[in-house]
Amino acid sequence: MSPILFYGVPSGCSFGSIVALEWLARPYRLCRIEMPSVVTSDAYKRINPVAETPSLMTADGRVISETIALLNHLGPLGIERRLAFAQGTHDFDRWNQMLAFLNTTFFGSFSPLWYAYEHELEPEAKQALTDYGRAKVEKAHARLEALLGDRPWLLGEHRTLVDAYFIGIARWTKYHDAVDRRAFPNVRRLVEKLEADPAVKFAHAIEQQRPAVSAGGFEGEVRLEDAVESIRRAAA
Template sequence: MTPILFYGVPAGCSFGSIVALEWLQIPYRLCRIDMLSEEIRSANYRRVNPVAETPSLLTSDGRLLSESMAILGHLAPHGVETGLAFAQGTAGFDRLNQMLAFLNTSLFGGFSPLWYAYEHELGDEAKAALQGFGAAQLEKAHADLAAMLGERPYLLGDKPTLADAYFYGIARWAEYHGVPDRASWPGLQGLFERLRDDPAVRFAEAIEKGEAAVSNGGFQGHVTLDEALGELRQAA
C-alpha cells in the first residue's frame, strides 16, 4: 500500500511532513482535511485520528499513526543514507530527536495561545492576555533556538534534516500572527529564507493553496477521505 498522509488546511503543522516526504523521495499520497469544517470532527475522520487532529499517516502496512513526531520518526529510516535522519543509537539520532522535541514543545507551544485567541470568541482582556503570553513564549523559544543554531546553515549542521522541515511548517505561523519578528535573530531568518526557496517547501505551499504543484519526490496524487477509509478497511 502506498502511504497516505492526512494533512490539515489551512496552515497545518502537517506541512512539515509533506516536505519530509518530498525530501525522502518515497512514494506517498495525500488526503486533504479542512480543519475549519465539520469533516475533521466527523465520525469518519475520527476513525483515522480519534482526537480529530492532523497530521495522520496510513502506513504502507496499513497502520495509522498520528502526531508529527511519531510520523517523522516512522519516516526517518528512509533518510539515514542521505543525512536527513540518523541511525538509532547514534549521536545524530539523539540530536535529531532532541531538536524535534524542542520544536514540538517550545516553538509549537508558543503559538498555541495565539491560535486559541485567533480561533475563539473572547473578551478583549482575555484575548490580550493570551496574545501577550504567547508572544513572550515565542520570544524565548526563538532566542533559545537561535543560540542552538549558532552559525550553522541548518538546525543540525551543514545539510537539512527532518527537523528543518518541521521547523518551517511551524515558524511560518509568525506571518499569521505578526509575532515574533524573526528578523531579530538573523540566523533563524536566514534559515527560514533558505528553506522557503527549497522546491519541496514550494511544493507543499502550492498543495496547501490547492494550486498546481510539481513534485520532485514520490507524490502520487490525492485521495478522498472515503477512498482512504476504503483502503483502511481492506488492510484491517
C-alpha cells in the first residue's frame, strides 16, 4: 500500500507536501479534504483529531500530522537526491532551522489574514485585522529577503524539501493581496523559479481539479471513506 497524503483545499499549506512527494518520485496517493467542512468532520478526525491538514498515512497505516513532522519523516527518503540532509549534520540543522522559520514567522504572519477571511467581523474590525496581517506579512518577507540573499534556493545551490514547503505558503501573498513582491527581489526570484517547476504546476492542477501530469510517483486519488477503512484494517 502506498502512502496517502491528505491535502486541504482551498489553498492549504499541504500544497508544499504534494510538491515534496513529487520531488521524491516515490509512489503516493492523495486524498482531497475540503476546508472547513470535511476537515472538521468525524471521518477526518479519525485521521487527525486536530482537524488540520496535511496528514500522511504511511505505507504501514500509521498517521503523521504537522508539516514539520511530515517533512522530517520524508527527509531521509530524499538525501540521495539532495532534498534533505542526514540528522546530526550541520546542513540538517540549517534545514531544520529554515523549516522552523517558515512554520512560525512566515506561516504565522498570514494568520490574521486567514482569520479575517474565514470569520464574520464588523467592517472596522476586519479592516484593522487585515492591515495588521499585511504589516506582519511584509515584515516576514523582509526577514526572509535577508536570509535568502543571492542564493538560488533557500539553503544554497540546490533545492530541498524546505523550498517545497515555502512555495505552499508564499502563494498566499497573492491569495490575500498581502504584499507587493517586487519590493523583495530575492523572494520574488525564488517564487518565480518554483512556480515554473513541473511539481508545483502539478500541485496547482490537483487543487484546481484540472488534468494533472505527474513527474513523480502519483498513483491517483482515494476517497476519505476508503482511507479511513485502510487505517481501520491496519489497526486490526
